[in-house]
Amino acid sequence: xxxxxxxxxxxxxxxxxxxxxxxxxxxxxxxxxxxxxxxxxxxxxxxxxxxxxxxxxxxxxxxxxxxxxxxxxxxxxxxxxxxxxxxxxxxxxxxxxxxxxxxxxxxxxxxxxxxxxxxxxxxxxxxxxxxxxxxxxxxxxxxxxxxxxxxxxxxxxxxxxxxxxxxxxxxxxxxxxx
Amino acid sequence: xxxxxxxxxxxxxxxxxxxxxxxxxxxxxxxxxxxxxxxxxxxxxxxxxxxxxxxxxxxxxxxxxxxxxxxxxxx
Numbered sequence: 001x002x003x004x005x006x007x008x009x010x011x012x013x014x015x016x017x018x019x020x021x022x023x024x025x026x027x028x029x030x031x032x033x034x035x036x037x038x039x040x041x042x043x044x045x046x047x048x049x050x051x052x053x054x055x056x057x058x059x060x061x062x063x064x065x066x067x068x069x070x071x072x073x074x075x076x077x078x079x080x081x082x083x084x085x086x087x088x089x090x091x092x093x094x095x096x097x098x099x100x101x102x103x104x105x106x107x108x109x110x111x112x113x114x115x116x117x118x119x120x121x122x123x124x125x126x127x128x129x130x131x132x133x134x135x136x137x138x139x140x141x142x143x144x145x146x147x148x149x150x151x152x153x154x155x156x157x158x159x160x161x162x163x164x165x166x167x168x169x170x171x172x173x174x175x176x177x178x
Numbered sequence: 179x180x181x182x183x184x185x186x187x188x189x190x191x192x193x194x195x196x197x198x199x200x201x202x203x204x205x206x207x208x209x210x211x212x213x214x215x216x217x218x219x220x221x222x223x224x225x226x227x228x229x230x231x232x233x234x235x236x237x238x239x240x241x242x243x244x245x246x247x248x249x250x251x252x253x
Contacts (some may be wrong), residue, residue: 003210011206014199023194028189039238042231049224053203055216
């Protein structure tokens with residue numbers, strides 16, 4: 001059985017986009033109807049199924065031997081043309097100390113997801129051979145999943161203990177008031 | 179229980195696009211790996227779950243929409 005590189009690219013791109021969209025839909029529907037609603041659960045199930053398929057496709061792509069003559073010729077051509085080949089990861093040189101974080105440089109809250117994402121990306125560049133689109137995408141997805149989990153937990157807490165969040169309750173009352 | 183039904187048409191549109199975008203995935207895998215491959219089966223299961231979700235979302239959206247009836251008015 002053989003899956004061409006172009007098919008892998010199509011599958012990974014399509015499934016990555018679908019996963020992001022399904023996750024957003026699950027959050028949007030959950031925020032409107034509640035996490036226990038059947039539609040929210042169906043959206044979460046769809047997102048989970050997409051995630052599983054994407055993981056298996058990525059696994060199959062990683063196992064794919066890259067030693068066929070055609071692929072080597074393609075890599076050679078890419079190197080000759082000065083473009084980036086598909087498999088090797090470019091080495092990223094991260095400047096040595098003083099290391100400044102994104103949060104410090106931009107005034108973002110240190111707990112903002114973007115700060116954590118960039119820090120993780122830099123750490124990965126230091127500890128491994130470099131950064132690939134796939135590893136960056138995986139890290140970003142982890143951030144999104146973490147955000148979703150925190151969001152759902154916070155919403156459950158608000159619903160169970162609304163008195164602990166007086167500011168939100170005030171805003172809600174003002175929004176509802178005519 | 180009161181639900182916030184604003185924007186459900188947009189969510190339904192996005193979900194339909196997602197279903198359309200992923201519809202070809204099982205066919206690609208089937209043509210390369212065969213009917214019985216676990217990856218093909220996983221893709222079939224994925225598409226089935228997306229279709230179920232979109233079908234129910236459409237039904238929900240349709241029932242949530244306010245009913246608009248054409249009323250005849252004398253000129």
